[in-house]
Amino acid sequence: xxxxxxxxxxxxxxxxxxxxxxxxxxxxxxxxxxxxxxxxxxxxxxxxxxxxxxxxxxxxxxxxxxxxxxxxxxxxxxxxxxxxxxxxxxxxxxxxxxxxxxxxxxxxxxxxxxxxxxxxxxxxxxxxxxxxxxxxxxxxxxxxxxxxxxxxxxxxxxxxxxxxxxxxxxxxxxxxxxxxxxxxxxxxxxxxxxxxxxxxxxxxxxxxxxxxxxxxxxxxxxxxxxxxxxxxxxxxxxxxxxxxxxxxxxxxxxxxxxxxxxxxxxxxxxxxxxxxxxxxxxxxxxxxxxxx
Amino acid sequence: xxxxxxxxxxxxxxxxxxxxxxxxxxxxxxxxxxxxxxxxxxxxxxxxxxxxxxxxxxxxxxxxxxxxxxxxxxxxxxxxxxxxxxxxxxxxxxxxxxxxxxxxxxxxxxxxxxxxxxxxxxxxxxxxxxxxxxxxxxxxxxxxxxxxxxxxxxxxxxxxxxxxxxxxxxxxxxxxxxxxxxxxxxxxxxxxxxxxxxxxxxxxxxxxxxxxxxxxxxxxxxxxxxxxxxxxxxxxxxxxxxxxxxxxxxxxxxxxxxxxxxxxxxxxxxxxxxxxxxxxxxxxxxxxxxxx
Numbered sequence: 001x002x003x004x005x006x007x008x009x010x011x012x013x014x015x016x017x018x019x020x021x022x023x024x025x026x027x028x029x030x031x032x033x034x035x036x037x038x039x040x041x042x043x044x045x046x047x048x049x050x051x052x053x054x055x056x057x058x059x060x061x062x063x064x065x066x067x068x069x070x071x072x073x074x075x076x077x078x079x080x081x082x083x084x085x086x087x088x089x090x091x092x093x094x095x096x097x098x099x100x101x102x103x104x105x106x107x108x109x110x111x112x113x114x115x116x117x118x119x120x121x122x123x124x125x126x127x128x129x130x131x132x133x134x135x136x137x138x139x140x141x142x143x144x145x146x147x148x149x150x151x152x153x154x155x156x157x158x159x160x161x162x163x164x165x166x167x168x169x170x171x172x173x174x175x176x177x178x179x180x181x182x183x184x185x186x187x188x189x190x191x192x193x194x195x196x197x198x199x200x201x202x203x204x205x206x207x208x209x210x211x212x213x214x215x216x217x218x219x220x221x222x223x224x225x226x227x228x229x230x231x232x233x234x235x236x237x238x239x240x241x242x243x244x245x246x247x248x249x250x251x252x253x254x255x256x257x258x259x260x261x262x263x264x265x266x267x268x269x270x271x272x273x274x275x276x277x278x279x280x281x282x283x284x285x286x287x288x289x290x291x292x
Numbered sequence: 293x294x295x296x297x298x299x300x301x302x303x304x305x306x307x308x309x310x311x312x313x314x315x316x317x318x319x320x321x322x323x324x325x326x327x328x329x330x331x332x333x334x335x336x337x338x339x340x341x342x343x344x345x346x347x348x349x350x351x352x353x354x355x356x357x358x359x360x361x362x363x364x365x366x367x368x369x370x371x372x373x374x375x376x377x378x379x380x381x382x383x384x385x386x387x388x389x390x391x392x393x394x395x396x397x398x399x400x401x402x403x404x405x406x407x408x409x410x411x412x413x414x415x416x417x418x419x420x421x422x423x424x425x426x427x428x429x430x431x432x433x434x435x436x437x438x439x440x441x442x443x444x445x446x447x448x449x450x451x452x453x454x455x456x457x458x459x460x461x462x463x464x465x466x467x468x469x470x471x472x473x474x475x476x477x478x479x480x481x482x483x484x485x486x487x488x489x490x491x492x493x494x495x496x497x498x499x500x501x502x503x504x505x506x507x508x509x510x511x512x513x514x515x516x517x518x519x520x521x522x523x524x525x526x527x528x529x530x531x532x533x534x535x536x537x538x539x540x541x542x543x544x545x546x547x548x549x550x551x552x553x554x555x556x557x558x559x560x561x562x563x564x565x566x567x568x569x570x571x572x573x574x575x576x577x578x579x580x581x582x583x584x
Contacts, residue, residue: 001494004496005495005496006494006495006496007491007492007493007494007495007496007497008496009491009492009497009501010492013492013552016492016552017552017553017554019552019553020384020484043368044367044368045367046367047367075336075337075338075339076335076336076384091383091384091385091388092312092368092383092385092387092388092391093383093384093385093386093387093388094385094387094482094483095384095385095386095387095388095481095482095483095484095487095521096383096384096385096387096388098483098484098485098487099384099483099484099485101494102484102485102493102494102495103494105494105495106493106494109494142444143444143447144444144447144448144449145447151482151483151486151487152434152435152436152481152482152483152487153486153487153489153497153498153499154489154499154503154504154507155435155436155437155507155510156436157436158498189387189444190386190387190443190444190482191386191387191390191391191443191444192312192387192390192391192394193390193391193394194443194445195387195390195443195444195445197445197446199299199301200299200301200302200305200308201299201394201398202293202298202299202393202394202395202397202398202401202533203297203298203299203394203397203529203532203533204296204297204298204299204300205299205301205445206445206450207445207446209301211446212446215446215447218447229387237495240495241494241495260305260308260309260311261309261311262309
């Protein structure tokens with residue numbers, strides 16, 4: 001985090017309780033997290049654990065027998081640490097994501113961790129790309145196709161830009177190896193059903209199949225290659241904080257072909273693995289470069 | 293769900309995969325869920341499990357040895373069924389809540405369940421009420437203190453009203469027994485830190501302590517007695533669907549006194565229990581009335 005972004009009000013707190021992580025500043029945060037260089041965030045606790053164990057195997061770090069163990073409380077998220085990598089779940093949607101961004105940024109600031117990068121690894125709906133393709137985001141776009149994240153503070157709406165670190169995106173893309181991956185804009189919406197123009201929600205939608213397809217084509221023309229639910233808040237927060245950030249998501253389906261996720265569990269696991277593998281290949285390359 | 297609200301596009305689907313629940317229409321949903329009358333939603337899987345076991349004990353339904361077992365997949369939520377009660381987690385924030393509202397409403401429609409009520413049971417920040425007080429929402433207000441939920445659909449913003457079922461709110465309040473509870477407006481925000489005017493986020497806020505207090509007092513004057521992150525989306529969805537709905541949240545702190553959640557784990561557990569108890573006392577009364 002860049003020093004000028006840091007919240008000076010935190011200096012007034014005797015103890016800062018990072019409530020949703022279940023960690024606080026009475027603990028030895030520097031000893032626990034001082035060496036962190038990569039924060040890898042995924043939607044579910046299952047994926048966070050899975051990524052931690054893959055990271056240990058791939059990058060050559062030890063985990064306890066039976067696999068990586070979560071740190072802090074596990075009611076709202078699961079956080080694992082493997083070498084210089086935190087793997088943590090962020091739930092679904094911008095509000096949940098933002099809670100963990102604030103608490104992780106504070107955690108790493110208190111820990112004195114330096115040169116940390118934040119990478120969201122997720123799943124998404126593709127727009128004009130084959131299911132299983134990994135999209136590395138060039139930029140986050142909101143549901144109105146604008147490069148901005150809107151947030152209400154004390155009753156007023158403010159807009160924050162959603163650019164992402166271009167160099168980091170290209171370095172991650174270069175690490176793709178055999179995995180099908182590409183750059184593209186990632187649209188972040190505040191709903192999975194009507195917010196993404198699906199026709200299979202519970203309620204009678206105000207739009208038709210033709211309206212939906214016209215919008216998805218418009219999004220595709222604007223450079224959108226996938227749709228998920230966290231990219232704009234994530235990009236805006238990291239840009240404000242001065243944290244280099246990337247969004248790396250596998251596509252589970254092509255929305256230009258339909259709305260339902262119909263792949264088998266085995267296919268979905270493979271798709272999800274693709275984005276994790278690309279990021280692990282990137283981190284391995286960086287660690288090898290640093291050790292050389 | 294009222295028939296005119298139902299999405300007619302669903303009739304085109306051979307099988308509807310309720311992706312985040314891990315259930316689909318090839319299963320015997322009527323046999324599994326046809327008798328459901330109450331859907332009780334809470335933030336975390338731990339609380340959903342806890343509520344299911346309390347419901348079984350309180351309402352006199354059996355659960356397997358070791359406690360209630362989740363139905364469907366548990367990666368994104370945990371769903372339990374005890375007699376006519378579903379207890380299910382919804383994560384944090386409106387986007388996560390909406391995913392489960394759509395899939396639960398479809399589930400119960402496919403199951404042929406009749407006269408179902410949706411009740412959100414949660415925790416919240418209080419505004420001018422003693423920590424531990426249960427607030428039964430009269431109405432949801434958004435972060436701009438308006439009675440509306442705004443949603444972007446195909447690039448356009450639409451606004452939906454956030455009224456709640458007055459009779460249901462009063463019946464739940466009447467069931468409070470010894471527990472401190474009251475009616476009040478519940479403000480739903482899209483962020484826990486800057487979205488709720490906290491001064492303990494990671495980033496330097498654009499507002500001061502004085503700005504925050506002025507806003508919280510304005511909210512209090514508008515009738516807000518607590519702040520959480522799901523009420524407006526929940527109220528708007530249920531109103532559109534024609535599902536009677538209530539929001540019943542314990543307050544963990546009084547925001548007019550500070551920003552941090554500093555109660556002990558035992559106090560927090562007691563506070564969380566208060567909202568669950570009020571709802572269980574309400575449901576027990578209704579079941580006794582129906583059986584009489």
